[in-house]
Amino acid sequence: MPSRYSYSQLLDANVLARKGGDSFYWQCTTRTVQESKLFPVNPYIAMSYLNAWYRWPELLRKIDAAMPAEEIGDRARNVGSYVNTITMGLIPNFYLGGRQMLLDMGMLRPTDALDDIMFVLDFGRRVNMAYHRSHAHVFPSDSNQRAQVHTERQTQTFEADALGVKPGDRLHTAFGHFMATVSAYGFLSHCECRLSFNNHGPYRTSAGEMIVRDLIDLAECDYPWMDGVAGALEHNNLTVPMIMKDTHFHIMDDWGSFEATPSYDASNIVAVGLYTSDYLSDGYIPVHMDSASELADYLDHLRDQMSEATTEMWKGMAGWTREQMIDSGLLVYYGVLKDLAHFAGVYEQDDWFMVDERAQRFKPLFNDEYGGALIAEIVGYVSLTSQQLSEYHMAKFSDARGEMWTPIPYSVLVDDEWTSTVGPIRPGTSSLPAKTAPYTTTRGKLSMDECNKLAREFRPAGWDLRHYDDDTWVKNHPSQADLPAKR
Amino acid sequence: MTEPFADKWPRESQFPIVERYHSAIRALVAERSAASGKAWEEVVHDPAFEFTREDFEKVEADLLATGYRFEVSAIVSIKEDPDKYKPLAATVESGEVHHDDQGRQIVGTGDNVFSTDDVTGVARFISTVERVMEMLVEGVPEQTIAVIDDSGGTLTAPILADFAGVICLGGTVRAHLGILSREHHVPCLMAAQIDGLKEGDEILVEYSKRAADAYADAQSAAEQRARILKVS
Numbered sequence: 016m017p018s019r020y021s022y023s024q025l026l027d028a029n030v031l032a033r034k035g036g037d038s039f040y041w042q043c044t045t046r047t048v049q050e051s052k053l054f055p056v057n058p059y060i061a062m063s064y065l066n067a068w069y070r071w072p073e074l075l076r077k078i079d080a081a082m083p084a085e086e087i088g089d090r091a092r093n094v095g096s097y098v099n100t101i102t103m104g105l106i107p108n109f110y111l112g113g114r115q116m117l118l119d120m121g122m123l124r125p126t127d128a129l130d131d132i133m134f135v136l137d138f139g140r141r142v143n144m145a146y147h148r149s150h151a152h153v154f155p156s157d158s159n160q161r162a163q164v165h166t167e168r169q170t171q172t173f174e175a176d177a178l179g180v181k182p183g184d185r186l187h188t189a190f191g192h193f194m195a196t197v198s199a200y201g202f203l204s205h206c207e208c209r210l211s212f213n214n215h216g217p218y219r220t221s222a223g224e225m226i227v228r229d230l231i232d233l234a235e236c237d238y239p240w241m242d243g244v245a246g247a248l249e250h251n252n253l254t255v256p257m258i259m260k261d262t263h264f265h266i267m268d269d270w271g272s273f274e275a276t277p278s279y280d281a282s283n284i285v286a287v288g289l290y291t292s293d294y295l296s297d298g299y300i301p302v303h304m305d306s307a308s309e310l311a312d313y314l315d316h317l318r319d320q321m322s323e324a325t326t327e328m329w330k331g332m333a334g335w336t337r338e339q340m341i342d343s344g345l346l347v348y349y350g351v352l353k354d355l356a357h358f359a360g361v362y363e364q365d366d367w368f369m370v371d372e373r374a375q376r377f378k379p380l381f382n383d384e385y386g387g388a389l390i391a392e393i394v395g396y397v398s399l400t401s402q403q404l405s406e407y408h409m410a411k412f413s414d415a416r417g418e419m420w421t422p423i424p425y426s427v428l429v430d431d432e433w434t435s436t437v438g439p440i441r442p443g444t445s446s447l448p449a450k451t452a453p454y455t456t457t458r459g460k461l462s463m464d465e466c467n468k469l470a471r472e473f474r475p476a477g478w479d480l481r482h483y484d485d486d487t488w489v490k491n492h493p494s495q496a497d498l499p500a501k502r
Numbered sequence: 503m504t505e506p507f508a509d510k511w512p513r514e515s516q517f518p519i520v521e522r523y524h525s526a527i528r529a530l531v532a533e534r535s536a537a538s539g540k541a542w543e544e545v546v547h548d549p550a551f552e553f554t555r556e557d558f559e560k561v562e563a564d565l566l567a568t569g570y571r572f573e574v575s576a577i578v579s580i581k582e583d584p585d586k587y588k589p590l591a592a593t594v595e596s597g598e599v600h601h602d603d604q605g606r607q608i609v610g611t612g613d614n615v616f617s618t619d620d621v622t623g624v625a626r627f628i629s630t631v632e633r634v635m636e637m638l639v640e641g642v643p644e645q646t647i648a649v650i651d652d653s654g655g656t657l658t659a660p661i662l663a664d665f666a667g668v669i670c671l672g673g674t675v676r677a678h679l680g681i682l683s684r685e686h687h688v689p690c691l692m693a694a695q696i697d698g699l700k701e702g703d704e705i706l707v708e709y710s711k712r713a714a715d716a717y718a719d720a721q722s723a724a725e726q727r728a729r730i731l732k733v734s
Binding site: 049050373375386 | 509515524576583629655657662663672677678713
């Protein structure tokens with residue numbers, strides 16, 4: 016029976032899948048092997064792919080019905096949140112990672128779950144295009160490793176508000192210490208993954224290139240293990256615009272990480288800022304930026320709070336069972352899309368912090384060795400039998416026969432058999448303690464219902480004019496350049 | 503009737519354990535789908551046809567029954583299931599001894615994360631949660647150069663800033679531990695190879711070497727490696 020999709024829709028889907036696979040290959044093979052003596056990292060990564068495969072289609076449909084993907088991308092572009100370059104870029108890869116594992120095990124065929132795959136990829140394409148609208152690419156790798164997410168309007172504000180620093184002054188020193196502390200804190204709170212950090216830019220300023228650094232989920236938030244230990248932290252998300260002299264950021268990649276020429280050197284930082292924001296804020300809210308000394312004091316204060324929280328959280332995690340470590344890591348990975356639900360006002364803790372029974376059953380396979388070998392084969396060697404193509408085939412970067420994600424066969428447009436969906440999400444479980452603390456937002460500490468209610472009611476002041484926040488429009492309306500933001 | 507799914511371009515998996523597991527599961531899928539007497543599309547998402555936890559437990563049990571034991575990556579895994587994992591490897595001690603031109607024994611080399619001053623300190627091996635907890639409670643001893651067999655950023659997260667230096671036995675300069683050590687300005691060698699280095703040795707680490715170039719070819723990278731010298 017022919018499927019309901021047009022030829023161009025299927026072409027779009029397969030192109031995005033291949034683009035995602037190519038991006039993921041480059042990232043995985045040029046970055047580093049992720050490992051930890053504390054967390055069984057690769058087993059939890061593989062398990063997260065399975066949970067995404069079984070749960071994301073229904074959850075993304077729920078989100079899209081409440082707020083279309085492209086609207087969320089528009090909103091997210093103007094705040095720091097978990098809807099950002101790295102998390103949204105992972106949509107095709109984590110989801111298709113689950114599919115590829117099952118294909119290789121013979122538990123799926125490439126024609127299975129067609130409606131799910133088409134929907135998830137289309138959602139991913141829309142949200143990424145909207146988030147990256149200002150530079151008009153889907154991923155930073157399409158833009159030669161650059162991610163100019165903001166328009167002139169926001170960049171100008173960040174540049175104008177940034178506070179100047181020099182090596183050895185109080186703010187420069189406090190900033191350096193804060194960034195070190197928040198980095199360690201973020202790796203730990205995210206169970207050894209770097210999803211707490213996202214950078215975008217660079218943007219050219221009069222003093223040098225500026226990058227915008229988002230630090231996400233720092234306070235009591237969706238992660239149950241941050242209840243209590245992160246209770247003293249006031250802001251869940253922080254955004255740090257940072258201007259550097261004599262430095263060119265030649266790579267801002269699909270995981271929101273950067274490389275610079277010459278190498279990043281903190282002594283070249285000439286100005287910094289600090290803001291908070293989230294799905295409930297009308298853009299970025301300055302944090303203690305009235306003077307350099309006030310900001311330095313606050314960063315020192317934050318550093319002390321985060322050092323204490325790091326110690327307490329580490330002590331808790333060090334006593335976890337292996338299953339708790341697996342669940343926490345897999346839920347961080349699988350949960351990369353959770354802020355989409357926050358924006359749309361349909362966030363349910365159990366949607367994002369439970370392991371579906373269909374994923375749970377695979378756990379007995381995931382000893383450390385199999386987890387590590389499987390992830391290495393899927394994303395590094397691209398060596399699973401299901402990933403191999405003909406002897407004529409040469410992959411984009413490796414020239415090898417393997418492609419990370421198996422395309423959907425075009426025969427589903429004609430008379431091939433296919434199946435629609437994995438079905439609704441099923442009950443899930445977690446070995447972790449339940450979340451009990453409120454959620455930290457820019458409107459205070461709220462219950463889940465309050466978060467959803469406020470999100471559904473919220474309309475940013477400039478929302479109706481968002482399509483004027485566009486450098487092309489501004490270029491041709493120089494005398495009204497700031498009109499949209501003022502209305 | 504469902505037939506085993508054909509593949510014109512098959513290959514064995516790179517890792518024997520993946521090949522073993524996936525072959526076993528594929529065989530079971532073919533057997534069960536054939537026994538169902540139904541078309542693939544009728545059974546693939548049917549809960550009645552689904553594999554269970556017990557099916558996957560059997561795949562693992564069958565491999566363990568051959569005497570196979572898994573490589574370990576996280577401490578908690580071997581702690582909870584010591585019978586399933588191979589014992590952790592001991593520290594390398596080849597017996598070969600090399601000296602620099604000042605007669606100091608070279609006990610290792612590594613990729614320097616960033617260039618700073620050389621550091622002299624005491625090598626202390628850190629590879630367990632208990633060791634980190636001990637240092638967290640009692641404080642990190644002065645001039646500790648931590649020898650860590652883990653390139654992650656979580657094991658030593660609460661005490662990393664207190665080290666005089668780090669020698670990491672894995673990862674690359676881009677690994678999480680490399681990133682964190684740079685942020686904390688704690689001198690660090692990544693991908694270190696040691697031979698003859700022992701707990702408590704007083705060592706000098708050449709952290710003044712140029713930072714390793716992640717894009718360097720093998721020969722240039724080897725020439726750029728910083729040395730670890732035993733000084734007592």
